[in-house]
Amino acid sequence: xxxxxxxxxxxxxxxxxxxxxxxxxxxxxxxxxxxxxxxxxxxxxxxxxxxxxxxxxxxxxxxxxxxxxxxxxxxxxxxxxxxxxxxxxxxxxxxxxxxxxxxxxxxxxxxxxxxxxxxxxxxxxxxxxxxxxxxxxxxxxxxxxxxxxxxxxxxxxxxxxxxxxxxxxxxxxxxxxxxxxxxxxxxxxxxxxxxxxxxxxxxxxxxxxxxxxxxxxxxxxxxxxxxxxxxxxxxxxxxxxxxxxxxxxxxxxxxxxxxxxxxxxxxxxxxxxxxxxxxxxxxxxxxxxxxxxxxxxxxxxxxxxxxxxxxxxxxxxxxxxxxxxxxxxxxx
Amino acid sequence: xxxxxxxxxxxxxxxxxxxxxxxxxxxxxxxxxxxxxxxxxxxxxxxxxxxxxxxxxxxxxxxxxxxxxxxxxxxxxxxxxxxxxxxxxxxxxxxxxxxxxxxxxxxxxxxxxxxxxxxxxxxxxxxxxxxxxxxxxxxxxxxxxxxxxxxxxxxxxxxxxxxxxxxxxxxxxxxxxxxxxxxxxxxxxxxxxxxxxxxxxxxxxxxxxxxxxxxxxxxxxxxxxxxxxxxxxxxxxxxxxxxxxxxxxxxxxxxxxxxxxxxxxxxxxxxxxxxxxxxxx
Amino acid sequence: xxxxxxxxxxxxxxxxxxxxxxxxxxxxxxxxxxxxxxxxxxxxxxxxxxxxxxxxxxxxxxxxxxxxxxxxxxxxxxxxxxxxxxxxxxxxxxxxxxxxxxxxxxxxxxxxxxxxxxxxxxxxxxxxxxxxxxxxxxxxxxxxxxxxxxxxxxxxxxxxxxxxxxxxxxxxxxxxxxxxxxxxxxxxxxxxxxxxxxxxxxxxxxxxxxxxxxxxxxxxxxxxxxxxxxxxxxxxxxxxxxxxxxxxxxxxxxxxxxxxxxxxxxxxxxxxxxxxxxxxxxxxxxxxxxxxxxxxxxxxxxxxxxxxxxxxxxxxxxxxxxxxxxxxxxxxxxxxxxxxxxxxxxxxxxxxxxxx
Numbered sequence: 013x014x015x016x017x018x019x020x021x022x023x024x025x026x027x028x029x030x031x032x033x034x035x036x037x038x039x040x041x042x043x044x045x046x047x048x049x050x051x052x053x054x055x056x057x058x059x060x061x062x063x064x065x066x067x068x069x070x071x072x073x074x075x076x077x078x079x080x081x082x083x084x085x086x087x088x089x090x091x092x093x094x095x096x097x098x099x100x101x102x103x104x105x106x107x108x109x110x111x112x113x114x115x116x117x118x119x120x121x122x123x124x125x126x127x128x129x130x131x132x133x134x135x136x137x138x139x140x141x142x143x144x145x146x147x148x149x150x151x152x153x154x155x156x157x158x159x160x161x162x163x164x165x166x167x168x169x170x171x172x173x174x175x176x177x178x179x180x181x182x183x184x185x186x187x188x189x190x191x192x193x194x195x196x197x198x199x200x201x202x203x204x205x206x207x208x209x210x211x212x213x214x215x216x217x218x219x220x221x222x223x224x225x226x227x228x229x230x231x232x233x234x235x236x237x238x239x240x241x242x243x244x245x246x247x248x249x250x251x252x253x254x255x256x257x258x259x260x261x262x263x264x265x266x267x268x269x270x271x272x273x274x275x276x277x278x279x280x281x282x283x284x285x286x287x288x289x290x291x292x293x294x295x296x297x298x299x300x301x302x303x304x305x306x307x308x309x310x311x312x313x314x315x316x317x318x319x320x321x322x323x324x325x326x327x328x329x330x331x332x333x334x335x336x337x338x339x340x341x342x343x344x
Numbered sequence: 345x346x347x348x349x350x351x352x353x354x355x356x357x358x359x360x361x362x363x364x365x366x367x368x369x370x371x372x373x374x375x376x377x378x379x380x381x382x383x384x385x386x387x388x389x390x391x392x393x394x395x396x397x398x399x400x401x402x403x404x405x406x407x408x409x410x411x412x413x414x415x416x417x418x419x420x421x422x423x424x425x426x427x428x429x430x431x432x433x434x435x436x437x438x439x440x441x442x443x444x445x446x447x448x449x450x451x452x453x454x455x456x457x458x459x460x461x462x463x464x465x466x467x468x469x470x471x472x473x474x475x476x477x478x479x480x481x482x483x484x485x486x487x488x489x490x491x492x493x494x495x496x497x498x499x500x501x502x503x504x505x506x507x508x509x510x511x512x513x514x515x516x517x518x519x520x521x522x523x524x525x526x527x528x529x530x531x532x533x534x535x536x537x538x539x540x541x542x543x544x545x546x547x548x549x550x551x552x553x554x555x556x557x558x559x560x561x562x563x564x565x566x567x568x569x570x571x572x573x574x575x576x577x578x579x580x581x582x583x584x585x586x587x588x589x590x591x592x593x594x595x596x597x598x599x600x601x602x603x604x605x606x607x608x609x610x611x612x613x614x615x616x617x618x619x620x621x622x623x624x625x
Numbered sequence: 626x627x628x629x630x631x632x633x634x635x636x637x638x639x640x641x642x643x644x645x646x647x648x649x650x651x652x653x654x655x656x657x658x659x660x661x662x663x664x665x666x667x668x669x670x671x672x673x674x675x676x677x678x679x680x681x682x683x684x685x686x687x688x689x690x691x692x693x694x695x696x697x698x699x700x701x702x703x704x705x706x707x708x709x710x711x712x713x714x715x716x717x718x719x720x721x722x723x724x725x726x727x728x729x730x731x732x733x734x735x736x737x738x739x740x741x742x743x744x745x746x747x748x749x750x751x752x753x754x755x756x757x758x759x760x761x762x763x764x765x766x767x768x769x770x771x772x773x774x775x776x777x778x779x780x781x782x783x784x785x786x787x788x789x790x791x792x793x794x795x796x797x798x799x800x801x802x803x804x805x806x807x808x809x810x811x812x813x814x815x816x817x818x819x820x821x822x823x824x825x826x827x828x829x830x831x832x833x834x835x836x837x838x839x840x841x842x843x844x845x846x847x848x849x850x851x852x853x854x855x856x857x858x859x860x861x862x863x864x865x866x867x868x869x870x871x872x873x874x875x876x877x878x879x880x881x882x883x884x885x886x887x888x889x890x891x892x893x894x895x896x897x898x899x900x901x902x903x904x905x906x907x908x909x910x911x912x913x914x915x916x917x918x919x920x921x922x923x924x925x926x927x928x929x930x931x932x933x934x935x936x937x938x939x940x941x942x943x944x945x946x947x948x949x950x951x952x953x954x955x956x957x958x959x960x961x962x963x964x965x966x967x968x969x970x971x972x973x974x975x976x977x978x979x980x981x
Binding site: 397398399400402412415416419472473476477478480556557560561562563564567569571572578582584585586587588589609612613614615616617618 | 629630632633634636637640641644647648657659661663666669670673674676677678687689690691692693697704705706707833834835836838852854855857858859950951
């Protein structure tokens with residue numbers, strides 16, 4: 013193949029079929045290169061943002077890190093006046109509230125996604141789908157206030173006493189019913205994360221090619237079996253992505269959680285007890301932090317939240333890898 | 345019971361369970377919406393959409409500037425979030441590079457978990473301090489960064505699911521790779537990507553904390569994108585934490601308007617990028 | 626069906642076009658200056674009233690105030706990203722040193738912090754300072770404790786546990802409250818101390834005055850502290866507290882202003898004074914100023930002139946709007962002292978306010 017041939021383009025009839033293919037793909041090298049360049053530029057910007065953010069967090073938290081060292085991570089006291097700071101109650105609060113939230117949101121979210129993509133009658137799909145998306149649009153401050161005025165009293169009067177009298181022998185349900193506390197925070201988080209999981213999950217399931225479903229149905233599967241055997245495994249990677257998106261929200265949500273969690277930096281086994289999350293203490297105290305060490309301690313909490321998010325994400329991926337094997341590349 | 349009956353029953357039960365899941369998911373929305381309507385419905389009048397805020401006790405105040413401000417901030421955020429999110433998602437889904445795609449995917453998941461207030465402080469340090477003032481631009485940057493991971497991961501997952509046969513068909517016809525990606529893959533994935541973008545917009549429309557440090561808020565009409573600008577989320581927050589019932593009602597009305605805006609934007613975007621093939625299933 | 630898609634695309638483009646038009650700066654007939662201020666949430670209602678009224682006085686300027694917290698106000702004025710700051714608690718010496726110029730504290734109105742509670746029958750209660758401190762230290766845990774009974778003879782108190790509700794977010798309200806507790810209880814001062822955020826020995830944290838009020842309202846047996854305005858508008862009871870003169874006084878506009886009047890005689894030149902436990906028979910002991918923070922030497926002459934004119938108006942005409950919004954006005958002696966202070970604001974050495 014000569015340069016002249018390539019530049020002429022694949023219009024000539026005299027060229028054989030394989031050669032025509034090569035000539036045609038030789039064109040537009042610059043188009044491809046430009047496009048790739050755009051992709052890399054964008055990735056570079058993204059990495060710059062991440063590096064900038066992590067860098068700023070690390071630099072600002074150095075004073076506190078130097079002062080407290082590892083005792084910061086395991087310390088139990090948070091005293092701004094005496095300037096003695098320890099982050100363990102916040103780490104506990106973040107992890108537990110997110111766990112409670114996800115425990116409810118994942119089954120409900122995926123169930124709703126399956127309903128929207130596979131089960132629901134056609135006229136119902138669009139409206140119900142929209143309603144679920146709207147849940148994501150409610151501002152977190154509204155969820156927080158609804159939590160204080162509607163959810164927490166409801167928990168205090170009906171749910172927590174009921175749980176306490178039936179399952180009170182479990183350490184999970186001991187203690188006086190305040191209404192606000194870990195349970196309320198977990199519930200609010202599940203309400204806020206479920207629309208992400210359900211909406212993105214629905215898109216993933218809808219993107220599964222029909223051939224998969226048809227193949228299963230042709231073999232005699234029922235609707236549910238089709239979903240279970242043909243659709244869900246194909247979309248597994250996407251569903252995991254949807255769940256991770258929801259998890260990110262659960263770990264980082266601030267406003268709504270801080271209004272209903274009781275804001276007490278204590279570790280307790282009971283879901284009825286008040287708690288405190290890293291995002292909440294950051295939001296509550298950042299603007300009012302008076303001394304440099306105080307500010308630095310708060311920034312270190314932000315850094316720790318980063319670390320916890322990394323760890324949780326890594327753990328989730330590990331789980332997926334061991335349970336089912338990673339899904340890479342383009343499928344068909 | 346026989347295997348056939350059992351399979352039939354399981355099928356029915358799972359159908360009902362998934363429907364129950366969807367119903368449980370919608371239940372809080374109905375409760376919250378009902379709460380907002382009950383508390384704030386009376387405050388929704390024409391004034392609300394045409395006037396700027398008034399001091400407490402004076403009738404006729406509204407949130408017109410906040411409504412426009414929110415739309416402008418969403419637009420600015422998309423300016424950052426859409427290119428980085430969609431192109432980034434394309435890269436992670438398609439690239440043959442060894443490690444960078446997984447690193448980017450991982451970092452996107454981590455960024456998703458960063459509290460919005462931290463991102464707001466980051467945008468404050470990056471934009472507000474050098475400019476020595478609060479601005480709509482800073483707000484757009486903060487919200488854009490929050491958008492990126494949602495758009496990126498959703499785009500990536502959807503593009504992953506585009507069948508290879510479509511790409512191969514395009515390549516076989518002699519299209520250059522970038523055209524295959526843009527004209528075939530993106531078009532096929534268009535509806536799914538739009539959903540991801542809408543979910544991201546829904547999230548940022550309701551964010552308050554990052555805007556307090558960047559867009560700042562404005563009781564009046566803005567004077568330019570390099571000046572503080574009002575936003576519904578900020579106004580709702582300021583009114584909700586005040587002691588006055590009149591302002592509370594306006595806060596709930598504002599929340600209703602915010603949700604409706606997201607609904608409308610989502611509706612328009614959906615209809616504009618409809619995948620007619622999908623409806624026929 | 627294609628039609629729907631086409632219409633939606635046209636609508637979408639129209640929306641984007643509209644936004645682009647809306648985003649461009651409006652060319653107003655009158656050249657307007659925008660002054661930005663940030664700080665405490667407590668005075669937001671009165672400041673927004675003032676700024677709206679002031680447009681009638683001077684239509685060429687718009688004051689835009691956002692409540693991001695006292696600490697936020699201090700930080701932003703130090704960074705000079707705003708034209709003025711606002712704070713419920715005075716700046717510390719360290720904070721003042723960090724500012725690029727000398728910052729003045731201008732008190733604008735007064736507020737009171739009240740103890741509020743949720744008990745059946747809404748009884749009227751009164752407390753001494755030491756008792757309050759001991760309750761918040763966790764030493765008194767039940768409403769029918771003898772100490773509460775002895776201060777409230779004849780009131781029927783139930784055998785309910787006391788659920789303390791405090792602020793979770795750093796705030797000037799907390800600062801005023803713990804400042805008072807430090808003055809009346811050595812144990813509190815040693816164990817907990819004063820600050821906008823402290824390590825509370827017991828209790829739940831609510832976010833914002835609204836969060837605490839909501840929590841108290843919804844929790845039987847709750848006991849918390851909020852700004853007076855929140856207790857009144859939420860129809861929560863406010864306890865009477867024994868002041869430094871030994872009298873039990875309820876929070877009201879008059880008793881709050883009395884706190885400042887009592888302190889006016891030895892007011893420090895920079896007005897950074899704590900008004901808690903102030904002397905005087907009719908003084909409510911948990912009261913405080915809220916301040917505007919401005920630079921003594923203004924960076925911009927035109928803006929500086931507008932600012933001092935507004936400050937003058939605020940301490941005189943502005944005071945008549947306070948009562949309706951449940952704030953207490955500045956007492957006359959303090960206003961006179963402030964007039965002299967405002968005259969000291971300069972631009973490059975030249976006083977900005979023409980002599981009146």
